Amino acid sequence: MAIGFEQILIQTVNGIVNGMILALVASGLTLIFGIMDVVNFAHGDLVMLGGFVGAVTIASTGNFWLALLVAAVVIAVFGAVLQATTLRPLIGRDPLQTILATFGISLVLQKYAIWQWGPSARRIQEPLSGNFAFFYLQYPWYRILTALLATAIIGALYLFLRYGKYGIWIRATTQDRVMAQAMGIPVPLVHTAVFAIGAGMAAASGVLFGPLGGVTQNIGLDFTLRAFIVVVVGGMGNLGGSILASIFISLLEAYAALIVSPAQAVIVSFVALILTLLFRPTGLFVPTPK
Amino acid sequence: MLALDNVHTYYGKSHILHGVSIEVQPGEVVGLLGRNGVGKSTTLKTVMGVVRPSEGGVVFEGRQIGGMAPHHLAHLGIAWVPEDRRIFRLLTVMENLRTGLERPGVTEAKRKELLDKVYVSFPVLAERRAQAGGTLSGGEQQMLAIARAMMLEPKIILLDEPTEGLMPRMVGQISQIIRTLHEEGVAILLVEQNVPLTLEASSRVYIMEKGVVRHHAPAADLRANHAIIHQYLGI
Amino acid sequence: MRRSVTSYWVGFAIILALLAIAPLLLPEFWRRFVTEILIWGLLAMSSDILIGYTGMVSFGHSVFFGLGMYCAAAALLTTKPPNLWIAVLYGLAGALAVSLFVAYFATRLRDIYFSITTLVFSQIFYVVIFTWTDVTGGENGLAFSQPPLSIPGIWSGRFTGETLHWFVLAVVTVSFLILRRVTQSPFGMVLQAIRENEPRARAIGYPVERYKIVAVMLSGLFAGLAGVLYAVQNKFAAPDFVFFIVSGEVVIFNVMGGVGTLVGPVVGAAFFLLLREGLSRYFTEYYLIPVGIIFTAMVIFMPQGLLGFARRRLNQ
Numbered sequence A: 001m002a003i004g005f006e007q008i009l010i011q012t013v014n015g016i017v018n019g020m021i022l023a024l025v026a027s028g029l030t031l032i033f034g035i036m037d038v039v040n041f042a043h044g045d046l047v048m049l050g051g052f053v054g055a056v057t058i059a060s061t062g063n064f065w066l067a068l069l070v071a072a073v074v075i076a077v078f079g080a081v082l083q084a085t086t087l088r089p090l091i092g093r094d095p096l097q098t099i100l101a102t103f104g105i106s107l108v109l110q111k112y113a114i115w116q117w118g119p120s121a122r123r124i125q126e127p128l129s130g131n132f133a134f135f136y137l138q139y140p141w142y143r144i145l146t147a148l149l150a151t152a153i154i155g156a157l158y159l160f161l162r163y164g165k166y167g168i169w170i171r172a173t174t175q176d177r178v179m180a181q182a183m184g185i186p187v188p189l190v191h192t193a194v195f196a197i198g199a200g201m202a203a204a205s206g207v208l209f210g211p212l213g214g215v216t217q218n219i220g221l222d223f224t225l226r227a228f229i230v231v232v233v234g235g236m237g238n239l240g241g242s243i244l245a246s247i248f249i250s251l252l253e254a255y256a257a258l259i260v261s262p263a264q265a266v267i268v269s270f271v272a273l274i275l276t277l278l279f280r281p282t283g284l285f286v287p288t289p290k
Numbered sequence B: 001m002l003a004l005d006n007v008h009t010y011y012g013k014s015h016i017l018h019g020v021s022i023e024v025q026p027g028e029v030v031g032l033l034g035r036n037g038v039g040k041s042t043t044l045k046t047v048m049g050v051v052r053p054s055e056g057g058v059v060f061e062g063r064q065i066g067g068m069a070p071h072h073l074a075h076l077g078i079a080w081v082p083e084d085r086r087i088f089r090l091l092t093v094m095e096n097l098r099t100g101l102e103r104p105g106v107t108e109a110k111r112k113e114l115l116d117k118v119y120v121s122f123p124v125l126a127e128r129r130a131q132a133g134g135t136l137s138g139g140e141q142q143m144l145a146i147a148r149a150m151m152l153e154p155k156i157i158l159l160d161e162p163t164e165g166l167m168p169r170m171v172g173q174i175s176q177i178i179r180t181l182h183e184e185g186v187a188i189l190l191v192e193q194n195v196p197l198t199l200e201a202s203s204r205v206y207i208m209e210k211g212v213v214r215h216h217a218p219a220a221d222l223r224a225n226h227a228i229i230h231q232y233l234g235i
Numbered sequence C: 001m002r003r004s005v006t007s008y009w010v011g012f013a014i015i016l017a018l019l020a021i022a023p024l025l026l027p028e029f030w031r032r033f034v035t036e037i038l039i040w041g042l043l044a045m046s047s048d049i050l051i052g053y054t055g056m057v058s059f060g061h062s063v064f065f066g067l068g069m070y071c072a073a074a075a076l077l078t079t080k081p082p083n084l085w086i087a088v089l090y091g092l093a094g095a096l097a098v099s100l101f102v103a104y105f106a107t108r109l110r111d112i113y114f115s116i117t118t119l120v121f122s123q124i125f126y127v128v129i130f131t132w133t134d135v136t137g138g139e140n141g142l143a144f145s146q147p148p149l150s151i152p153g154i155w156s157g158r159f160t161g162e163t164l165h166w167f168v169l170a171v172v173t174v175s176f177l178i179l180r181r182v183t184q185s186p187f188g189m190v191l192q193a194i195r196e197n198e199p200r201a202r203a204i205g206y207p208v209e210r211y212k213i214v215a216v217m218l219s220g221l222f223a224g225l226a227g228v229l230y231a232v233q234n235k236f237a238a239p240d241f242v243f244f245i246v247s248g249e250v251v252i253f254n255v256m257g258g259v260g261t262l263v264g265p266v267v268g269a270a271f272f273l274l275l276r277e278g279l280s281r282y283f284t285e286y287y288l289i290p291v292g293i294i295f296t297a298m299v300i301f302m303p304q305g306l307l308g309f310a311r312r313r314l315n316q
Helices: A005-036 A043-061 A064-090 A095-117 A141-163 A167-175 A177-182 A187-213 A219-234 A239-256 A262-279 B040-048 B070-076 B093-098 B108-121 B123-127 B138-150 B168-183 B195-201 B219-224 B227-233 C002-025 C028-054 C061-078 C084-108 C111-131 C161-184 C186-196 C198-204 C208-234 C244-257 C263-301 C305-315
Strands: A131-134 A137-140 B002-011 B014-024 B029-034 B053-060 B078-081 B156-160 B187-191 B204-209 B212-218 C149-151 C155-157
Touching: A005 A043, A005 A137, A005 A141, A005 A167, A005 A187, A005 A219, A005 A239, A043 A064, A043 A095, A043 A187, A043 A219, A064 A095, A064 A187, A064 C263, A095 A219, A095 C111, A095 C244, A095 C263, A131 A141, A137 A141, A141 A167, A141 A187, A141 A239, A167 A177, A167 A187, A167 B093, A177 A187, A177 B070, A187 A219, A219 A239, A219 A262, A219 C111, A239 A262, A262 C084, A262 C111, B002 B040, B014 B029, B014 B040, B014 B053, B014 B187, B014 B212, B029 B040, B029 B195, B029 B227, B040 B053, B040 B070, B040 B078, B040 B156, B040 B187, B070 B078, B078 B138, B093 B108, B093 B138, B108 B123, B108 B138, B123 B138, B138 B156, B138 B168, B168 B187, B168 B195, B187 B195, B195 B219, B204 B219, B204 B227, B212 B219, B212 B227, C002 C028, C002 C161, C028 C061, C028 C161, C028 C186, C028 C208, C028 C244, C028 C263, C061 C084, C061 C111, C061 C208, C061 C244, C084 C111, C084 C208, C111 C244, C149 C161, C161 C186, C161 C208, C186 C198, C186 C208, C198 C208, C244 C263, C244 C305, C263 C305
Parallel strands: B029 B187, B029 B204, B078 B156, B156 B187
Antiparallel strands: A131 A137, B002 B014, B002 B053, B204 B212, C149 C155
């Protein structure tokens, strides 16, 4: 069974598109981990919730862009409340407890989604239909738009961190939480804000992913797992690394899907994770520490 | 202005401070001497809210601050220059300074004014303002740490071993900086291993041993009589 | 000191007796329920060796459990006549093999990386079982008939509800006693030292890697045993039991009951299953929402678990 060049090309673009969506999720996760050492087990479920909120918004307004905005804001606020109530008390305790707490939250969110919106998948209509003609190939416009949007959001995050007024607060807190507090930076607030940003980005991914894969309750675990893998392969706390790793992992999976079924293609990313942990545990895209 | 009253602090199960009482008046430079590990740094950390006292009170300008979070204390006017400087290595010199400038009530004009003042006092920081903090030398980092604390416009600075690991020439500079701060009316609680510098800069000195204050005297007395220094510090 | 030891064993004997007469007193549904609690309790105990005693959080216990289950199924489907002990053997062998594999990673990875990796294994395993339909029956799993209980020389005959319960009770009790012995032995003490402060344990000179490997193998073995018991009780093996959720539930049992106590996780399992039973009457399939909330609240407010909480109360 020969694999045509077109298929490889299409899978490459697919890999990049999926990679950017994943990068949106993973950068939130790695940001949260970098600043508060919290491994947010429920991160994928925030993606899922964002997708549902987006789907509901589209169903009532018909506007994709509004849905994207509403989902991001609603889930960001939700994330802030969640962090302030359940995760703040756990700061300074055994990190295991945070994993467990976010795991518990993940269960609740998943079941809540089923209860609230029913077990069937929601569809999100893409805002741009039609295909983009690339030589003799057709490629959906929407997918390209998704990749661009995701890149734009991540780019905005980067600029905010680098040059924004509060970007300094976030970067200082990430590097040395205690010293940042000693400089008058309200660290607990920064933590909540960063969690909210991560949640908002996750929600946005959920909406962007909607037209591609549908919105169901199970995508939560899927995204969480993939995001974890990306964050580890890219280097925990390393923003640039997680973006590169997202694309890398997604490309691997896309190519693997040419040979095995999509369900099995997932194993490729798992293998990548394991190999990274064994040979370059600080991350594939991180310079080896001296 | 600042008073610790019978403060006990633990690190986990280790009982580090066994009832420390120290006072600093407005504008005073007070020295805190003692061997390694007697709890000098822990005393400063307790004041700054980095560790909580389990017993005893810390009062600043009439207000109980024991257990308050560090960022509130920074806004009240207490600045901390820790033992290992703790420069934000990945932030530039200017960004390091700016961490202290985004406080409520600070206008853009004020920020500029404070920054300019610091650049004049520390020309080397002005030179390196766009460089990452981690690329500075030890002495430069120390200056940055002090300059950063000054951005808080503090009423008191908690200085922890500023001359540690510095070349003699730099020690002189630190001495000068302390003098300038004193002239501007900033109080300083100075923890040091360098006895001569401490005796010269401070008006009063506390000597600690095993988590308690063992001796307390005006610096002048100790300058005249070295026996006590010998007894507690073995120098 | 002596008094608390005797009271411990007295309490133990009382509970054992209660569990033994349970099948005679309870209606069928509840009898099965208690038997299931015991099996999950065994699984939780095995996990406690890693979480509570060695300080390694495993989100992958479903792998050992599932492997025990499927290997037992394999034995029961291939050997004629189906033999209980061969099923046990197969199950333990399978679990042991996988635990060696996992043990390797346990020594190379620490903390959160280990936990994530065990989670990943759990999912890989699930995917493999789910898609390898020829061998594992895929989505539908494998169904087989229950082997007879045959103790050579003493007894031979089909299982009844009661005898199955007693068999499970016996296995779980013996496992508990073995594990208890292990945790109180010098070996167990070293494990706890590793949990408290690994660098220091290493500095003292303990070959930490070797201890971790044995801990993982021990944990995997008993988890696999639980899987075998489950297969025998329910007469089927399904991929659902390999899904990560099972691992997650095991961790919940541990935390709710109190890690590092061996008994705690069993209590946690009972508590969770009872909660599930009770709440699903009112909340139907959404019982996990209140249970999840209770669990999260317990992590925040009662991190020592039910047992730890009770212990503190008793000491006051």
